[in-house]
Amino acid sequence: MTINAQNKSYSSPALEFKSTMFSVPVLGVASDDLVLIEQLLNEKIKLAPEFFKHSPVILDFQEVNKKQLTIAIEAVVAVIRKAGLFAVGVRGGSDLQHQQAIELGIAVTANTEIKAELPKTPKIITAPKDDAQASDDSTTVLITKPIRSGQRIYSHGDLIVLAQVGAGAEILAEGNIHVYGTLRGRALAGVQGNAEARIFCSDLQAELISIAGHYKISDDIQGAISNTPIQIYLQKNALVIKPIA
Amino acid sequence: MARIIVVTSGKGGVGKTTTSAAISMGLAKKGHKTVVIDFDVGLRNLDLIMGCERRVVYDIINVINEEASLNQALIKDKNCNLLSILPASQTRNKDALTQEGVGKILEELSKEFKYIVCDSPAGIEQGAHLAMYFADDAFIVTNPEVSSVRDSDRILGLLSSKSQRAEKNEEPIKEYLILTRYAPERVKSGEMLSLDDVQDILSLDLLGVIPESKSVLTASNSGNPVILDEKSDAGQAYGDIVARYLGETRPHRFIEGKKGLFRKLFGGG
Numbered sequence: 001m002t003i004n005a006q007n008k009s010y011s012s013p014a015l016e017f018k019s020t021m022f023s024v025p026v027l028g029v030a031s032d033d034l035v036l037i038e039q040l041l042n043e044k045i046k047l048a049p050e051f052f053k054h055s056p057v058i059l060d061f062q063e064v065n066k067k068q069l070t071i072a073i074e075a076v077v078a079v080i081r082k083a084g085l086f087a088v089g090v091r092g093g094s095d096l097q098h099q100q101a102i103e104l105g106i107a108v109t110a111n112t113e114i115k116a117e118l119p120k121t122p123k124i125i126t127a128p129k130d131d132a133q134a135s136d137d138s139t140t141v142l143i144t145k146p147i148r149s150g151q152r153i154y155s156h157g158d159l160i161v162l163a164q165v166g167a168g169a170e171i172l173a174e175g176n177i178h179v180y181g182t183l184r185g186r187a188l189a190g191v192q193g194n195a196e197a198r199i200f201c202s203d204l205q206a207e208l209i210s211i212a213g214h215y216k217i218s219d220d221i222q223g224a225i226s227n228t229p230i231q232i233y234l235q236k237n238a239l240v241i242k243p244i245a
Numbered sequence: 246m247a248r249i250i251v252v253t254s255g256k257g258g259v260g261k262t263t264t265s266a267a268i269s270m271g272l273a274k275k276g277h278k279t280v281v282i283d284f285d286v287g288l289r290n291l292d293l294i295m296g297c298e299r300r301v302v303y304d305i306i307n308v309i310n311e312e313a314s315l316n317q318a319l320i321k322d323k324n325c326n327l328l329s330i331l332p333a334s335q336t337r338n339k340d341a342l343t344q345e346g347v348g349k350i351l352e353e354l355s356k357e358f359k360y361i362v363c364d365s366p367a368g369i370e371q372g373a374h375l376a377m378y379f380a381d382d383a384f385i386v387t388n389p390e391v392s393s394v395r396d397s398d399r400i401l402g403l404l405s406s407k408s409q410r411a412e413k414n415e416e417p418i419k420e421y422l423i424l425t426r427y428a429p430e431r432v433k434s435g436e437m438l439s440l441d442d443v444q445d446i447l448s449l450d451l452l453g454v455i456p457e458s459k460s461v462l463t464a465s466n467s468g469n470p471v472i473l474d475e476k477s478d479a480g481q482a483y484g485d486i487v488a489r490y491l492g493e494t495r496p497h498r499f500i501e502g503k504k505g506l507f508r509k510l511f512g513g514g
Contacts, residue, residue, distance in 0.1 A: 149396075
């Protein structure tokens, strides 16, 4: 049986959009001197050739434009290619530069911090729906009553829950999550990519915990100590569950 | 002003209708003018439990569609003249219930009755939603098993977000737990969740525990709310629940297995 036939027999869709988060280096261009750019770039690559090998980069023209220097995107892209990198995006350029980028088949990304460029999961975009409660600003959200199965709470900052979070409930925060009751539902901290976010809870029985997209389901957590105050944080892209000493 | 009580659970078959019949009868027997409404349009059962199925002429959908007046549709209970029943329609489905229509009926009933008991259908759709929407108090009927407890948790979430009180930002619905079909022996042997297990998840104000009892089935089949069977433990348990709801303090019973009288009184309170 060929792979194709196998795929068909499982009736998997031909296309599927998935949202994942990964980091892309941003190359800030601050000069219009292409020779200098090439020289500096090669010096950098020499430091970590494996890391930069075929790496995608986003070009940031904010600095060079601030200095009122004109630079052709096409020329910069050629230098990048020569160095073995792939320009996948442009930001901070003028309208003309963005137009040039699109003609070259390079995406124009938002001119803000990286985290805004990271794909958001659809769940998060549609956050305040029906029985979800959400705050409008980035301040801490405080919940004093139990969060019941089927409820969703979203906080643009930290989220503090003084009661329990029921199985089938979902709490999301762009910052840290603190649960002073039993955590049985899903808790997702740093949902916009903040890897520094942490989850604190007094009794961990969660269905799922996640920080900045790195998650563990209850089967993986089971070994962890329940009924003890714990904290969860991200260390080298791995979730660490530790009792609070 | 009438107090609107919704008897709900999410899950089916846990004893909502039995409880609605029992507590509405209990409230009426205590001298309060009470009406019990069946919201289970299409699967009506309350009339059977109340023993008035032969006297149904008009139903709640007829009233909503203005084909009959409220007084034409209300059935006076045969045991207690302070109790009325508003039956559901058997030939329609839940979409026939409208928020406006239900609101109007409840407003009109509020003028005449002290307590309005809404017997919610299972599920979280239109029927269940409208049964709870206007409520002041919610009696959450739960069986000591995981799926029932989770469904109750879900219903509690909806009560706190999709009710009129929640939408108008008023004082939230007061939520009470009624744990039904409780068998202390089976709890002890680990087959059934204990009251503590259930409360661990729901953490509600406990109104009472109804023991698993043959008298419930007998009462349902004969069309007499089980609360009228004062000799049965389930009947007594419902009596306690009504009394507690009305503000009396009564020790909880039927939580522990069969014991001597002394330990019963001082045991699982």
